Amino acid sequence: GATLMEAFKSHVNILFTVEDTGIGIPKDRLKEIFGSYTQARGSVQRKFGGTGLGTAIAKQLVELMHGEIWVESPSTIKTDEERPGSKFSFTIDAYSNERIPKNFDFSPIARLNEINALILTKESDPERNTMARMLQKFGLNAVTKIYQDSTVDSVTHHLQVKSDDYHLIVLVDKNQLDGFALAQALKNKNLIDQYPVVLVSSNDRTGNYKTCRKLGIDYYLIEPFETKEVIDILDENYPGIEDRHSLEPLINALPETLSILLAEDNLINQKVAQSIFKNIGYEIEIAKNGLEAVDIMEERKFDVIFMDLLMPEMDGFQAAQKIRENGHTLPIVALSADDSDETKNAAFEAGMNDYLMKPARVEGIKQLLIKLFSSKI
Numbered sequence: 001g002a003t004l005m006e007a008f009k010s011h012v013n014i015l016f017t018v019e020d021t022g023i024g025i026p027k028d029r030l031k032e033i034f035g036s037y038t039q040a041r042g043s044v045q046r047k048f049g050g051t052g053l054g055t056a057i058a059k060q061l062v063e064l065m066h067g068e069i070w071v072e073s074p075s076t077i078k079t080d081e082e083r084p085g086s087k088f089s090f091t092i093d094a095y096s097n098e099r100i101p102k103n104f105d106f107s108p109i110a111r112l113n114e115i116n117a118l119i120l121t122k123e124s125d126p127e128r129n130t131m132a133r134m135l136q137k138f139g140l141n142a143v144t145k146i147y148q149d150s151t152v153d154s155v156t157h158h159l160q161v162k163s164d165d166y167h168l169i170v171l172v173d174k175n176q177l178d179g180f181a182l183a184q185a186l187k188n189k190n191l192i193d194q195y196p197v198v199l200v201s202s203n204d205r206t207g208n209y210k211t212c213r214k215l216g217i218d219y220y221l222i223e224p225f226e227t228k229e230v231i232d233i234l235d236e237n238y239p240g241i242e243d244r245h246s247l248e249p250l251i252n253a254l255p256e257t258l259s260i261l262l263a264e265d266n267l268i269n270q271k272v273a274q275s276i277f278k279n280i281g282y283e284i285e286i287a288k289n290g291l292e293a294v295d296i297m298e299e300r301k302f303d304v305i306f307m308d309l310l311m312p313e314m315d316g317f318q319a320a321q322k323i324r325e326n327g328h329t330l331p332i333v334a335l336s337a338d339d340s341d342e343t344k345n346a347a348f349e350a351g352m353n354d355y356l357m358k359p360a361r362v363e364g365i366k367q368l369l370i371k372l373f374s375s376k377i
Contacts, residue, residue, distance in 0.1 A: 016091075025073040069088070107239050117167070131198075138250065167195065196237045197216065226370055258373065263307045280365065290311050294319055333368060336355070336356075
């Protein structure tokens with residue numbers, strides 16, 4: 001079950017409980033159950049299978065969400081003394097996906113060229129200003145203002161004086177270009193509540209979305225992003241637009257179908273990958289090692305391969321090399337927990353096109369698919 005323990009504005013604390021009427025856990029093992037390679041009894045693995053890693057992984061995931069996890073035995077639903085059962089409980093901190101109400105109404109705007117967008121960035125190279133090019137192609141009046149740490153006050157002053165001139169604010173957050181610091185400055189001056197605010201980031205880190213919610217940033221876009229994501233923002237905030245139809249030819253959503261092969265020997269990683277791709281909208285074919293991937297490639301056509309590097313029988317390096325030798329030119333993406341330049345270079349030399357760090361995340365895979373299969377503006 002799930003229980004809302006605490007709610008404050010957009011912040012919520014949720015308690016989850018799962019209990020059973022199984023064999024239970026001895027009291028002297030309750031504190032150890034969340035350690036790596038731990039099971040209640042040695043005979044349990046032989047009888048029921050499993051590595052004992054699940055609870056350790058669960059603890060790490062819960063702690064990443066600033067929560068706690070614990071177990072009790074017997075459970076509250078036990079049926080007899082021989083099967084006392086267990087009750088697992090954990091809490092997580094989360095933020096509601098609902099936007100905080102703001103003080104603007106742009107419904108009277110009737111045409112795209114009536115929307116004035118202000119893009120705030122430290123990036124001086126216009127070729128790297130993806131959002132400005134996109135909004136201008138959509139027909140908006142997109143103005144870019146370049147600022148530095150020393151000129152943040154002039155940015156906030158400009159918005160205070162020209163507050164009625166803009167209908168959309170875009171903050172650019174890249175490596176060492178901290179859009180969140182500017183967002184905080186805007187919030188301090190009560191400016192962030194007057195517009196829809198978008199933060200565009202190529203510096204996606206754990207906690208960024210949570211920070212957005214705290215600062216009043218309405219939309220968090222991770223580069224590369226689909227044009228449809230930006231069009232959805234326009235639809236939501238400017239419902240009176242009459243020339244919306246002109247945007248339809250510009251939508252560069254991901255293809256409805258993609259044929260994806262995953263080469264991965266670890267069962268847990270296979271299940272996680274299946275869930276991630278399903279979340280994006282795709283089913284995947286799985287090869288349990290490099291040799292199987294090479295064989296499957298000769299039987300079926302795929303659009304992309306996600307290739308684990310360390311597998312039995314034939315590793316990812318050898319498999320990629322063999323696939324290239326067989327004449328296949330599709331993109332091959334390396335999957336690895338090794339961030340060293342040596343391993344990355346070896347993957348590229350073997351014929352792989354891109355490199356994705358494990359553990360893979362939905363946004364990381366989606367960005368990569370957009371880069372490979374979405375047309376660019």
